[in-house]
Amino acid sequence: MITKSNGHLPEKSATQLPKCPTGIQGLDEITGGGLPRGRPTLVCGGAGCGKTLLAAEFLVRGAVQFDEPGVLMAFEETVKELTANVASLGFDLGGLARRKMIVIDYVHVERSEVQASGDYDLEGLFVRLGYAIDSIGAKRVVLDTLEVLFASLPNEAILRSELRRLFRWLKDKGVTAVITAERGRESLTRHGLEEYVSDCVILLDHRVNDQIATRHLRVVKYRGAMHGTNEFPFLIGEEGISVLPITSLSLNHKVSDERIATGIPRLDAMLGGKGFFRGSSILLTGTSGTGKTIVAANFAQAAARRGERVLYFSFEESPDQIIRNMHSIGLRLAPLVKRGLLRFHSARPSLYGLEMHLATMFREINTFKPHVVIIDPITSLMDSGTDSEGKGMVTRLIDHLKGGQVTSLFTSLTQGGHAPQQSESAMSSLMDAWVLLQDFEGNGERNRVLYVLKARGMAHSNQIREFLISDRGIDVVDAYIGVSGVLTGSARVAQGALEKAAVLAGQQEAAQLQREVERKRGALDRKINSLRADHKMEAMELRRIAEQVGTSTLMLTTERTASGILRQADAKSVVHPRARPRMEKENK
Amino acid sequence: MKLPPPKVARRAPRSKPTGPAGRSTEPHRLRLFVAGATTRSLQAILRVRQLCATELPGGCDLEVVDIYQQPALARENQIVATPTLVIAFPPPLRRFVGNLTNLTGLFTGLDLVKKAKPTH
Known part of the structure; x- marks a missing residue:
């Protein structure tokens, strides 16, 4: 049955069959553009799978979105019932019928009224269908549970050949038809309709797993086209059916180089100084009480203060409780909520199944168009489904967010006693960055540390940092890493004090030494000064002596001259005038 | 609703001869839906006409x-298979699907069992 073994969704190519878009969210992606145009498609499944709804949505969307009128031939429900049933999904069949976009023909064959009496054909059905198609120029036809005919008309052999003729006739008419059929025990349909409708077969299924029901859709067969063959969960929501492909179309979403701050400067510093990449998925794991919500709220506040819209999904606390608790550590979230920048969405994980949660989240995301999405915590949400479902859900969520370049932060509660790396193996590979919060126990106290386990595309710190939660918010400090391991809390403080004392002692010693040297230098200076004074005095003494000598010599000469004159020694007087100037000079 | 009981009371003593007289006053209303002039259609028409002539003399209102000519009527009368003979009167409403080759069912349906058996 399965023609392609890979679950990847095909890309559109020009050579494909012409397709008829259903307009049903997700189904066109799986089928690569819609149902085969101009051919019948069989939709089969058990009771309550949503066959009629899928068929009706195909018609309504065709009429509303693609301007293709349609005929609904109902074998099970009356026009009134049908209209009422699909009205709950916002489809206005009555209005469309009035606008000649849809014709509903209720075919009723009461078994008790009918008796066989020979050969017959289904020309009556053909005529009615043809008449309905021609009356509005229908391009789409739905035959809702044609198999009812098997119960109400005799002679199965005739009926089979007539149905074969009907499908041939529908193809010739060129209408895209959807035929619904009840699922058989061993075959796809109870009466083997798949034998006749062989172009496209879609199987719907409704399973209950762990008390939670999930609908699945699978394209069993699609002749002449690639298609996703996996089972895809689908939902019947307020806006009709939405099929949620587990894998995104492809891994080719645009990435941003922009970095956004976390609201904790030291954490930004650890992440290459700038914070996380925009549009990345961030995992924040830790045991209970390690401060995951606080870090998440910090991130939310920082983003909202930048003017970005933040959507906060909380699965454990009510919005008011978060706001109150965060207020106690200095985060003011209430004004941001008031300004419409921050929106909380709280729901208990057990409220409904995983798929419904996902659909609700998608709807919230699509309407609020946030820049940042916080899911706190993702683990409690994943607990409401099986492991593979949970992982599939996270994958789809991340794909969806990344497609819109929405930064996502997931907090994850690790069970005590487990290695955190192990318990998150399901999710961690999907995440671009992973910050681990941990408790360090010792010295009779618990202290919180934080480290960046991985951060794709950036040089991040490999160090463990301690973070303190005070009424002013989060403060990340260096943990003391010494010979005895990582010291946190009071041990770190004690170690700090020790270091401080040592430094102080060193400082004091140095100061003393300095004083000593200075004192010595002062003494030397004083010595130098006294010596210099001595030196000066010696010089003065020297001059005084020289002066004395000069005066006495002069006096001696003058005295001699005077005595010579007195003695009237004429011979020597001739000589003296020459010597006099020399003596005067000396005196001066 | 008051009428039927006295009828039955009247019919019982009169036995066989009263049958045709009763029928003439309350004609059967038959509608035969066919799709085009196929052999199957013609067979059906022929047989119904025969039936009207032989078994329901004078009391047959056949349409x-x-x-193909009146597709809207097919929808109104909930016709799926052709040929379909609808017995609109007397109630209950009955439909005979097929070309009427097998008439036993039809006789039963038309309360003609007693008469049909000796003729065969």
Whole structure:
């Protein structure tokens, strides 16, 4: 049955069959553009799978979105019932019928009224269908549970050949038809309709797993086209059916180089100084009480203060409780909520199944168009489904967010006693960055540390940092890493004090030494000064002596001259005038 | 609703001869839906006419509808298979699907069991 073994969704190519878009969210992606145009498609499944709804949505969307009128031939429900049933999904069949976009023909064959009496054909059905198609120029036809005919008309052999003729006739008419059929025990349909409708077969299924029901859709067969063959969960929501492909179309979403701050400067510093990449998925794991919500709220506040819209999904606390608790550590979230920048969405994980949660989240995301999405915590949400479902859900969520370049932060509660790396193996590979919060126990106290386990595309710190939660918010400090391991809390403080004392002692010693040297230098200076004074005095003494000598010599000469004159020694007087100037000079 | 009980009371003593007289006052209303002039359609028409002539003399109000000509009537009368003979009166409403080759069912349906058996 399965023609392609890979679950990847095909890309559109020009050579494909012409397709008829259903307009049903997700189904066109799986089928690569819609149902085969101009051919019948069989939709089969058990009771309550949503066959009629899928068929009706195909018609309504065709009429509303693609301007293709349609005929609904109902074998099970009356026009009134049908209209009422699909009205709950916002489809206005009555209005469309009035606008000649849809014709509903209720075919009723009461078994008790009918008796066989020979050969017959289904020309009556053909005529009615043809008449309905021609009356509005229908391009789409739905035959809702044609198999009812098997119960109400005799002679199965005739009926089979007539149905074969009907499908041939529908193809010739060129209408895209959807035929619904009840699922058989061993075959796809109870009466083997798949034998006749062989172009496209879609199987719907409704399973209950762990008390939670999930609908699945699978394209069993699609002749002449690639298609996703996996089972895809689908939902019947307020806006009709939405099929949620587990894998995104492809891994080719645009990435941003922009970095956004976390609201904790030291954490930004650890992440290459700038914070996380925009549009990345961030995992924040830790045991209970390690401060995951606080870090998440910090991130939310920082983003909202930048003017970005933040959507906060909380699965454990009510919005008011978060706001109150965060207020106690200095985060003011209430004004941001008031300004419409921050929106909380709280729901208990057990409220409904995983798929419904996902659909609700998608709807919230699509309407609020946030820049940042916080899911706190993702683990409690994943607990409401099986492991593979949970992982599939996270994958789809991340794909969806990344497609819109929405930064996502997931907090994850690790069970005590487990290695955190192990318990998150399901999710961690999907995440671009992973910050681990941990408790360090010792010295009779618990202290919180934080480290960046991985951060794709950036040089991040490999160090463990301690973070303190005070009424002013989060403060990340260096943990003391010494010979005895990582010291946190009071041990770190004690170690700090020790270091401080040592430094102080060193400082004091140095100061003393300095004083000593200075004192010595002062003494030397004083010595130098006294010596210099001595030196000066010696010089003065020297001059005084020289002066004395000069005066006495002069006096001696003058005295001699005077005595010579007195003695009237004429011979020597001739000589003296020459010597006099020399003596005067000396005196001066 | 008051009328039927006295009828039955009247019929019982009169036995056989009263049958045709009763029928003439309350004609059967038959509608035969056929799709075009196929052999199957013609067979059906022929047989119904025969039936009317032989078994329901004078009390047969037969209308033959070709749904190709009047497709809206097919929808109104909930016709799926052709040929379909609808016995609109007397109640209950009955439909005979097929070209009426097998008439036993039809006789039963028309309360003609007693009469049909000796003729065969």
